[in-house]
Amino acid sequence: MNKVVTMILVGAGNRGRGVFGQYALDMPHRAKYVAVVEPDEKKRNTFAQEHGIPASMRFEKPGVFFAKTDRVADAIVIATPETERLGTVLGAIDKGYHILVEKPLGCSLDETIKIIDAAKKFEGIFVVCHQMRHISGYSVIKSLIDSGRFGDIITIQHSENLSYHHMAHSYVRGLFNNDSMTPMILAKSCHDMDILCYLIGKRPVRVSSFGSLTYFKEQNAPKGAPAYCLDGCPAYKDCPYSVLKIYFNEDTDPACIRQMGIVKNKRELFELLRHNQFGRCVFRCDNNVVDHQVVNIEFEDGVTASFQMAGHNYFDRRITKISMTNGEIYFDLTEGLVKAYTFSPLSEEIIKPQGMTGSHMGGDKIIMDAFVDAVRTGEKSYILTPVEMSLDSHLMAFAAEQSRTQGRVIEL
Numbered sequence: 001m002n003k004v005v006t007m008i009l010v011g012a013g014n015r016g017r018g019v020f021g022q023y024a025l026d027m028p029h030r031a032k033y034v035a036v037v038e039p040d041e042k043k044r045n046t047f048a049q050e051h052g053i054p055a056s057m058r059f060e061k062p063g064v065f066f067a068k069t070d071r072v073a074d075a076i077v078i079a080t081p082e083t084e085r086l087g088t089v090l091g092a093i094d095k096g097y098h099i100l101v102e103k104p105l106g107c108s109l110d111e112t113i114k115i116i117d118a119a120k121k122f123e124g125i126f127v128v129c130h131q132m133r134h135i136s137g138y139s140v141i142k143s144l145i146d147s148g149r150f151g152d153i154i155t156i157q158h159s160e161n162l163s164y165h166h167m168a169h170s171y172v173r174g175l176f177n178n179d180s181m182t183p184m185i186l187a188k189s190c191h192d193m194d195i196l197c198y199l200i201g202k203r204p205v206r207v208s209s210f211g212s213l214t215y216f217k218e219q220n221a222p223k224g225a226p227a228y229c230l231d232g233c234p235a236y237k238d239c240p241y242s243v244l245k246i247y248f249n250e251d252t253d254p255a256c257i258r259q260m261g262i263v264k265n266k267r268e269l270f271e272l273l274r275h276n277q278f279g280r281c282v283f284r285c286d287n288n289v290v291d292h293q294v295v296n297i298e299f300e301d302g303v304t305a306s307f308q309m310a311g312h313n314y315f316d317r318r319i320t321k322i323s324m325t326n327g328e329i330y331f332d333l334t335e336g337l338v339k340a341y342t343f344s345p346l347s348e349e350i351i352k353p354q355g356m357t358g359s360h361m362g363g364d365k366i367i368m369d370a371f372v373d374a375v376r377t378g379e380k381s382y383i384l385t386p387v388e389m390s391l392d393s394h395l396m397a398f399a400a401e402q403s404r405t406q407g408r409v410i411e412l
């Protein structure tokens with residue numbers, strides 16, 4: 001019989017409870033949480049109750065957890081904010097837990113390198129949650145590239161197009177709105193840097209970037225707009241960012257609500273939005289991260305890639321177009337179709353990858369499946385995102401930010 005992998009969750013917020021916790025509730029024959037570390041009492045106890053974790057295995061801080069326990073499970077899932085990564089990862093390595101950690105690995109290049117260096121001496125499974133590599137659409141593209149039918153990659157055009165309300169929630173009002181923690185290109189787009197490295201399969205050499213915060217600024221606030229949307233804003237009928245339009249829809253992303261804490265109903269949500277950070281006027285926040293950025297990357301052997309992050313779009317979609325010596329591959333993640341063409345013989349193919357449903361187009365479940373299988377069997381080949389493969393994506397993101405702010409090309 002296959003073993004149930006026992007786990008500890010560190011950080012029972014949106015990702016921790018809603019994605020990694022939900023996995024064990026959906027797949028009790030594969031994974032079980034036996035301890036939780038979370039400073040917020042309500043979140044800690046909610047998670048513990050959902051997973052049947054006794055009071056003795058609920059902790060407020062990772063330091064206390066590591067000091068008070070020996071190795072109590074097979075694996076640890078780290079879903080804290082990135083500010084809390086380094087100590088938690090080092091503690092987990094020290095205790096010998098298999099590790100799944102959220103991206104990005106750290107808030108600075110120094111932290112990232114410390115983690116990757118520490119991981120070199122670690123023999124367990126160590127996965128970074130770059131789940132895009134596991135989305136079946138990208139797996140199809142990777143196998144088309146590897147088939148050799150399309151020749152060699154010359155260049156890739158890739159973009160991450162955020163819907164206007166996703167941009168506002170996460171990067172204007174929300175948790176990732178200020179580069180005192182992480183720049184946008186790291187917080188959001190280390191996924192994109194990672195997928196470029198994965199598809200191209202070569203190392204990056206040089207990076208340049210431009211971008212700025214253009215729109216979400218006080219000077220663009222409607223006349224008379226108060227600090228909070230619900231404080232009688234005169235513009236709420238016309239403003240697309242009104243909290244009433246964003247947070248009370250059938251298709252409002254539950255991840256947005258989970259980032260506000262444990263919210264039981266719409267009445268509670270309404271009360272929270274009167275004064276929490278997500279209820280603020282989008283033109284009157286403490287945000288400073290860009291709302292648009294372009295990055296150019298040169299890889300080994302002269303392969304190039306251009307990346308664009310744009311925060312003003314009707315809906316979320318990543319688009320990837322790969323130009324190769326004998327063909328072209330095009331993929332719109334939201335449309336869910338891979339379109340592949342070869343020049344010789346002339347051919348056109350449209351592929352509908354299977355399983356692109358659920359959070360992050362199925363990537364979250366598949367990466368957890370891969371992690372659990374790797375821990376169960378000790379077989380590292382399940383893992384597409386081992387920690388050492390995150391070095392280049394993080395280097396590219398930090399270099400892009402350096403280029404953008406210093407106005408120069410950065411050699412890696």
Ligand SMILES: NC(=O)c1ccc[n+]([C@@H]2O[C@H](COP(=O)([O-])OP(=O)(O)OC[C@H]3O[C@@H](n4cnc5c(N)ncnc54)[C@H](O)[C@@H]3O)[C@@H](O)[C@H]2O)c1
Pocket residue numbers: 010011012013014015016037038039040043060061062079080081082084102103104129130131175187258259260360
């Ligand atoms: N892979 C992805 O696609 C993806 C998507 C969204 C967020 N993320 C990343 O996941 C991480 C968590 O994001 P989130 O949206 O869940 O945020 P969140 O704020 O909802 O969850 C973080 C949780 O960690 C807790 N926490 C804070 N300090 C802690 C500590 N020292 N020890 C234990 N817990 C602590 C917070 O109280 C909170 O409950 C971030 O690093 C974010 O960048 C990844």
